[in-house]
Amino acid sequence: MSEQSPESGRRRAVELTAVLMLSIVAVLTAWCGFQASKWGGEMSIAFSQASSARIQASEAASEARDARQFDLTVYAQWVNAVAEEKSELVTFIEERFSPSFRVAFDAWNAGGRVETGPFAMPEYVPDGTEEAADLSARADAKFQEALVDNQRGDNYSLLTVLFALVLFLTAMSQRDLSKMATRALLGLAIAVAVVGIVIMLTFPIRI
Template identity: 30%
Template sequence: MSEPTQQHSRFEMIATVLMAVATIATAWCAYQSTVWSGVQEFALHDAETMNRQVGTLRTLALQRSMVDLGLYQSFLNARFDNKETLAQFYRDRFPPRFKVPFEKWYAQDPFNNPNAPSHPFVMKEYVVPENVEADSLHTKAMENLATAQDSNAHSEHYILLTVIFASVLFFGGITSNIQDLRTKKFLVVVSMILLAASCIWMLTFPMMLR
């Protein structure tokens, strides 16, 4: 076998190995892209579910606050009308979430003390549990949304890699039909560089197994 023929065979063998590696890498990238797309889908679903729950909790919290406000206004009206028995009646029926801040506010003699808070709703003790839960769920929803965005980026990166690996397969595949040794060598070298760079880049991506 002549030297040029041996070189042709050698480059074709190298191209075959490069194509085999590129094929495996392409399959891996396709798998990773699919997995990350699934992570994105689940994260978006969770975020949407949580946001709906947040809306429900906000509505419920508003209803609770309106009840508290109604009782407070009824108390004030009774007190200003000097109906102490009626005022006490409303005061005794304040729910715990409002009673605690009200009593601390009332202890500061707000009707005579100009430095007292304007009303009990500005007291730090006034907390509607549904608002707290809604805040927590909103934070989790935002975290899930961020996860979905990151997962989408990972999926797109893996798809981009499949395109690059496809280029390696293309260059490697046409080498067997190239008779010019210098051209064949050039294509093999380009394939090697693309494959090496792509594999190194791929190793920087997060991997997910399912």
């Protein structure tokens, strides 16, 4: 049995390195594709939640507008009754103030009626106002979350392109090229793969 020559051994080592590179990078490419898909799904969910919160915020804001309109109507009747000095009617109308308007009205009275009316008081918060603000804030947060998830998916997609370049360089190194060209291509493939792996390790993952 003849001994393996040094040149043959080096060639064998290059081939084994290339096979190992192809195997590892193929797995990493599949992993990046999987992560891109998962983050794409997270993005869709976040966008859906943002849309739902936005609709609910609109409904709550509509409720607040209706409550304000009701209070304005009742207050207008109260102003007329006071102007006409109909004390019984004034009392009757005051008993029908909504809870939120009652708080503002009492604060307005306690403050000497300095403000132009109860509606100018900070205590006046119609039903649905706080809910609308909270839901709008949630919608904004979910929308921003969706944008972040979208960027994460794009980052993984870009890594698949980088790893595809590694596969190309590794495959080219196995062509019938000069020894220097083969080593240069394989070395470049390894360098790009290492850079890609280091970058990938900084990315969040989703299972």
